[in-house]
Amino acid sequence: MRGLAAHPTSMSHPISNPLEVHSGNPTAGTAVTPLAAALQASASLRDYRGAQTASFFSSASEELAALLTRAGVYDLGWRTFLRCSGEDRVRWLNGMVTNSVNGLEENSGCYAFVLNAQGRIQGDIDIYRRVDSLWLQTDRAQIETLAAFLDHYIIMDDVVLEPAQGWTAIGIAGPDAANKLAAVGLPVAALSPMHLTEAVWRDHPVVLVAAHSPRVPRYEIWTAQDRVLDLWKMLVDAGAAPCGADALEQLRILEGTPAYSIDITNRDLPQETNQMRALHFAKGCYLGQEIVERIRSRGNVHRAFRGFVVESGDPAAKTPILAESQPVGELTSVARISIPGIGEKVLALGHIRREALDRKTGLTADAQPVTPAALPFDFASTAVQP
Numbered sequence: 001m002r003g004l005a006a007h008p009t010s011m012s013h014p015i016s017n018p019l020e021v022h023s024g025n026p027t028a029g030t031a032v033t034p035l036a037a038a039l040q041a042s043a044s045l046r047d048y049r050g051a052q053t054a055s056f057f058s059s060a061s062e063e064l065a066a067l068l069t070r071a072g073v074y075d076l077g078w079r080t081f082l083r084c085s086g087e088d089r090v091r092w093l094n095g096m097v098t099n100s101v102n103g104l105e106e107n108s109g110c111y112a113f114v115l116n117a118q119g120r121i122q123g124d125i126d127i128y129r130r131v132d133s134l135w136l137q138t139d140r141a142q143i144e145t146l147a148a149f150l151d152h153y154i155i156m157d158d159v160v161l162e163p164a165q166g167w168t169a170i171g172i173a174g175p176d177a178a179n180k181l182a183a184v185g186l187p188v189a190a191l192s193p194m195h196l197t198e199a200v201w202r203d204h205p206v207v208l209v210a211a212h213s214p215r216v217p218r219y220e221i222w223t224a225q226d227r228v229l230d231l232w233k234m235l236v237d238a239g240a241a242p243c244g245a246d247a248l249e250q251l252r253i254l255e256g257t258p259a260y261s262i263d264i265t266n267r268d269l270p271q272e273t274n275q276m277r278a279l280h281f282a283k284g285c286y287l288g289q290e291i292v293e294r295i296r297s298r299g300n301v302h303r304a305f306r307g308f309v310v311e312s313g314d315p316a317a318k319t320p321i322l323a324e325s326q327p328v329g330e331l332t333s334v335a336r337i338s339i340p341g342i343g344e345k346v347l348a349l350g351h352i353r354r355e356a357l358d359r360k361t362g363l364t365a366d367a368q369p370v371t372p373a374a375l376p377f378d379f380a381s382t383a384v385q386p
Contacts (some may be wrong), residue, residue: 031140033077034168034225035232048245049259050141051078056244061338063247064254068216069340071176072243073235076169076220077228080143082150084134086159093134093159096150097127098270098292100283104129109194111212113270113278114146119291121268122149124260124278128196128209135164142260153287168225170232171211172240173218173251181208181219183238184231188219201231212277214376215255250337253347256307256375262317263305263332263349271295272351274305274375303329303351307373308365310334310346315366321352322364328356331365342379349375 032052036045043054053075056063066072084093094101099112109128113121123146126137138146151161172180181188186201191210199206207222223231236242258264264273270292271279281296295301308321314336321329329352338344348365352372356363363370 033075035075035077035170035228038229039232043244046245048249049078049139050143053078054242054244056246057242060244060246060250063241063243064250064337065340066241067173067243067247067251069175071172071174071180071240072247073170073172073180073232073240074243074248075245076171078140078245079137079169080140081164081167081222082136082138082143082147082161083164084136084159084161085132086157088157088159089134090129092154092157093127094283095286096153097125097286098279098288099127100280101127101129101134102283103280106131107196109196109209111194111275111278113275114149115270115286115288115292116149116266117288119269119288119295120266121260121264121270121273122146122266124264124275126194126212130196139260166225167222168228170221170223170228170235171218171248172221172235173213173216174240175216177217177219177240180235180238180240181221184234186221191219202227206231213255214257215251249333250335253333253335253349254337254339254377256349256377258305258349259333269295269301271301272303272305300354302353302355304354304357305349305351305375306357307375307377308348308350308363308370309373309377310348310365311369311371312346313366313368314346315348315368319365321350321356321370323356323359323361328353328363331370339379345379347373347377 030047030052036053039054045052046055063072090101097112097114099110104110106129109126111126114123116122123138123142128135178188186199186208188208188210191197193210193212196207196209199208204224204227209220211218211220221231258273308331315331315334317332317334319331320327321331329350331348331350333349336344336346357372
């Protein structure tokens, strides 16, 4: 049974955001998230990971401080869902991704890559196993391409892959995030990372998710699009600071989480990303496994995904990293970040050849010294360790 591939040329319509609201900025034509559409009169919008969402509400530094030290609530409508159903769904998807779907218990999830036969990354997804289906969550920027790639491999399988229409999500992060959720009647204290539970909020179904987060507690609330504004207002009234994509992007860089099409491309191999949580080495065959296993057996890759501290200046993304005037890598994400209790730093994510790290020669980007740093960035100690 085929899902979206039954009509492959018409896939762009069902995958796209059904709420096609546009603003007058240069990114007009990109779908606005359901929450951003409701807030449009009071929020400046930006294009972020395939959708338009609020850029900021106060300032990026104030909002980042809330996310790190208190609780900040933010739009996740730039993420979207595919629902995978059918009798063969678990077996089929297990053969398509780098992590174990067979091993997922009900209401648990994992992060995974989708590879081609050459082991190159075609996309990344969070996968959650629900009672009657698998839910795949990813950025809107890659959903159509990724869905088409997956659907191509539904041959004689009883699998249906379709958009989960009508749903959107809100995120909340910070040390006090769980308390803010409890204050509006959404307790999450019993959830461990990458697990979900279904609940009812004001007579409407919601899904509560404890998301992966290397730095601060982070939760998601999946809800109907027509309920998202009410939920947002309740969380803000409970004391969660409204946060835009500018602060969320700074938190992403501070945590060292790569974004597909920004820090990860379809040229990259899984082990080059340093995202070992996406890989399972005892799950059996899947597309691209031979390359992954070959790299594992050799014990090394030529490039590494790292953090970098930039001494001064503001180099742009895609700036080459040089060692002794020779290119050895590239910055992929860069931000000037005001870190509570630390001060302002220019931080970057990027790739660098391992031999350049091993030689420990001086590195520059845009003629400015850069220092490799472990991820997530940690400024609690006296020095940033390479």
